[in-house]
Amino acid sequence: MTHANAALTPKHRLRLARAVVEQGWTPAYAATVFNVSAPTARKWADRYLVGGPAAMEDRSSRPHHCPRRTPAPVVRKIVHLRWKKRLGPVQIAGRLGLAASTVHAVLVRCRLNRLSHVDRATGEPIRRYEHDHPGSLIHVDVKKLGNIPDGGGHRYVGRPQGDKHRAATPGKPKNAHHNPKMGTAFVHTVIDDHSRVAYAEIHDDETAATAIAVLRNATAWFAARGVPVQRVLSDNGSAYRSHAWREACAELGITPKRTRPYRPQTNGKIERFHRTLADGWAYGRMFTTETARRKALPAWLHEYNHHRPHTATGSRPPITRLNNLSGQYS
Structure with a gap:
């Protein structure tokens, strides 16, 4: 060149x-x-x-003949160990008696040098899916967050000062070590598979009754925006395996579906949303009280749905995919 x-x-x-x-x-x-x-x-x-x-014109610098090229059977063994065992170049080289640089060159040539390109459970290339219209499928899950003591948690003030804030927070029961129990905030989240529009509520438990109430509120919220919900996908939590959940879905005209055990990748859209939720809201800035953090959630959700560009929606906010359907921006 x-x-x-x-x-x-x-x-x-x-x-x-x-x-x-x-x-x-x-x-x-x-x-x-x-x-x-x-x-x-x-x-x-x-x-x-x-x-x-x-x-x-310039010619390719690739040689016409490469007698020392890695044989095809060895390449197949390298690819097999990468897919099935998720081993790195050093580990594969140790098993096959090769140089790690040789294994890495083969993985690059086969486009397997990044483990993020390989499914964790099966070792196969990742296959992504997306339903073709809003409401066809919604994902539901619960994100657990430790409550923040008055004055701020250890993530921002450090462990020693955070422990002092925990001890000074009034009205909390004690654990076995006589330290105050701060409790847990259960963020019940709902996300539309096609548009990535999210809905969330914070509660103090993850019981079936609470999960059903969130589902009813979420379906009403989507219906107000012209999106009828047809299916709901959840993990195998006790709330989603209950008879009450199944009956509530039947009453709402929604088909309940569950992921296979130990397969969070199937529900990966909401799992990824939880990371965004934690980075952008839960731990995005310092909150001096749990009440302040909970009050900040609606504003962050509005920013996420209406203003934050999303790569899965063509670098536009998720709400734009609902707007194309319903013609409204609320």
């Missing part, structure tokens, strides 16, 4: 070659005129004689 300061671009190579072949210039004289060496001038003239103007 030619660089910015190359003496001969393909156009000038053609001029040099024609001067030698068609005009009778000597390679030495052409080299002087075009400011290159005589062997270089002779090389392009010979290429022009063989291939014409098309031969003036």
